[in-house]
Amino acid sequence: MAERFWEQKSLANMSEAEWELLCDGCAKCCLHKLEDEQSGEVFYTKVVCRYMDEQCRCTEYQQRHVLVPNCVWLKPEDVKQFHWLPQSCAYRLIAEGKPLAAWHPLVSGDTESVHRAGISIQGRALSEEYVHPDGMEEHIIHWVE
Numbered sequence: 001m002a003e004r005f006w007e008q009k010s011l012a013n014m015s016e017a018e019w020e021l022l023c024d025g026c027a028k029c030c031l032h033k034l035e036d037e038q039s040g041e042v043f044y045t046k047v048v049c050r051y052m053d054e055q056c057r058c059t060e061y062q063q064r065h066v067l068v069p070n071c072v073w074l075k076p077e078d079v080k081q082f083h084w085l086p087q088s089c090a091y092r093l094i095a096e097g098k099p100l101a102a103w104h105p106l107v108s109g110d111t112e113s114v115h116r117a118g119i120s121i122q123g124r125a126l127s128e129e130y131v132h133p134d135g136m137e138e139h140i141i142h143w144v145e
């Protein structure tokens with residue numbers, strides 16, 4: 001694997017391993033989102049998928065697309081649709097030609113740095129198990145942009 005590969009390669013040219021490493025582990029993409037049908041604007045809620053644990057890891061990673069049909073599956077060919085991802089998301093940053101921040105695990109060398117920097121959802125999300133599907137609007141948040 002090339003050193004600082006994310007600065008040298010486009011998303012389309014990354015290996016599968018590099019692509020996986022690019023994820024910062026923030027888990028924001030596992031939050032439920034609401035879309036305004038008319039404007040297309042996306043609103044994040046603090047309600048998270050039931051398979052997310054407190055360390056911001058998916059407990060069903062291998063089976064996620066079977067268990068959760070709308071589980072996010074990012075692919076390089078969908079790069080033009082990445083605008084709905086959080087501004088901090090590494091895939092969106094690279095797609096927009098921007099650098100990774102100092103708290104990104106690839107830069108810091110520490111998987112915990114994303115949590116210490118307050119970027120991840122750790123400690124501030126609510127499992128969907130406790131929320132009625134019709135009550136999502138009450139949980140719209142503004143800390144994901």
Ligand code: SF4
Pocket residue numbers: 022023024025026027028029030074085086088089090091
């Ligand atoms: S928002 Fe982006 S960086 Fe964060 S967990 Fe999802 S894919 Fe990974």
Ligand code: SF4
Pocket residue numbers: 029030049050051052057058059060061064065067068071072
């Ligand atoms: S199943 Fe998908 S949406 Fe749910 S926690 Fe795992 S990766 Fe996130």
